[in-house]
Amino acid sequence: MNDATPGRRALLTLASRALLGAGVLAIARPEGGSGREGDSSVVTGQETFARLVTQAREHAWADRPIGERIGAVGMALRDTPYVDGTLELYEDREVCSVNFRGLDCVTFFESALAFARMLRRGGRTPEALLAEVTVTRYRRGQLTDYASRLHYMSDWFVDNEDKRVVRLITRDLPGAARVTRRVSFMSAHPNAYRQLKANPDLVQKIRRAEADINAREMHYLPKEKVGAARPLLMTGDIVGITTTIDGLDCAHAGLCYRDANGALRLLHASTTRKAVTLDEDLATYLAGVSTHTGIMVARPLEVA
Numbered sequence: 427m428n429d430a431t432p433g434r435r436a437l438l439t440l441a442s443r444a445l446l447g448a449g450v451l452a453i454a455r456p457e458g459g460s461g462r463e464g465d466s467s468v469v470t471g472q473e474t475f476a477r478l479v480t481q482a483r484e485h486a487w488a489d490r491p492i493g494e495r496i497g498a499v500g501m502a503l504r505d506t507p508y509v510d511g512t513l514e515l516y517e518d519r520e521v522c523s524v525n526f527r528g529l530d531c532v533t534f535f536e537s538a539l540a541f542a543r544m545l546r547r548g549g550r551t552p553e554a555l556l557a558e559v560t561v562t563r564y565r566r567g568q569l570t571d572y573a574s575r576l577h578y579m580s581d582w583f584v585d586n587e588d589k590r591v592v593r594l595i596t597r598d599l600p601g602a603a604r605v606t607r608r609v610s611f612m613s614a615h616p617n618a619y620r621q622l623k624a625n626p627d628l629v630q631k632i633r634r635a636e637a638d639i640n641a642r643e644m645h646y647l648p649k650e651k652v653g654a655a656r657p658l659l660m661t662g663d664i665v666g667i668t669t670t671i672d673g674l675d676c677a678h679a680g681l682c683y684r685d686a687n688g689a690l691r692l693l694h695a696s697t698t699r700k701a702v703t704l705d706e707d708l709a710t711y712l713a714g715v716s717t718h719t720g721i722m723v724a725r726p727l728e729v730a
Contacts, residue, residue: 493662496538509529522560533695577635590730600651609640648720652712666722691708
């Protein structure tokens with residue numbers, strides 16, 4: 427299956443993911459829950475987490491700039507199997523989870539970013555990682571219900587810029603153009619999402635979020651312009667890959683990674699290779715997929 431295949435609805439919109447039973451670090455919170463004592467919670471499957479903590483200590487990742495930290499974590503996660511649908515445990519409540527046994531394109535970059543932020547704060551526990559994931563995955567950093575998750579990539583970028591997690595740099599890249607496509611995929615296909623199918627009232631919340639997204643002025647860099655912009659991109663930059671698929675803003679996501687030879691490559695969870703992979707030159711990758719139209723780029727900011 428191609429990285430742009432529309433059948434991967436969960437990957438394309440950061441939604442419709444089912445929590446796997448093994449290899450999961452999770453805090454399950456009832457709708458409106460705070461995660462404090464008395465809320466339902468479980469932490470399991472910490473082998474990869476422990477390995478990453480050990481590598482971080484041995485190689486002093488915490489002392490590196492945030493982009494390099496993210497790149498180091500991402501490279502350490504290479505060969506992790508690609509697994510779609512890893513976030514949904516219940517139909518009636520939202521769960522914040524990290525699954526190191528299987529990653530999709532979004533949970534891959536989310537996990538690398540969250541781990542890098544955790545290291546700078548001095549955190550070394552699953553609970554510390556989940557706190558970082560909660561901040562970035564949910565609107566205004568608040569987990570309430572399924573609709574509070576930032577399902578669309580452009581929404582994730584804007585909300586996390588507001589939270590000073592990232593800075594959107596797309597508009598500053600030479601050749602950037604305004605986005606004219608509108609998002610509507612989730613509200614148009616509610617039966618494709620487990621929680622929307624079970625809870626029709628959530629569809630209206632998703633529709634309101636889509637209207638807010640469509641009211642914004644967003645930019646993307648057309649894929650024929652990416653080659654010229656490569657010198658301006660850095661390891662750890664988060665890339666949303668824009669698409670021709672109706673109702674979506676981005677169909678894939680990953681990280682920029684500049685290798686030892688200076689080439690700017692795409693580090694991502696690939697459906698074609700079925701694993702986290704350091705792929706070819708970013709511009710070459712984009713040119714090889716007809717439904718990819720360009721990129722949106724956010725640069726992570728250092729933890730305050």
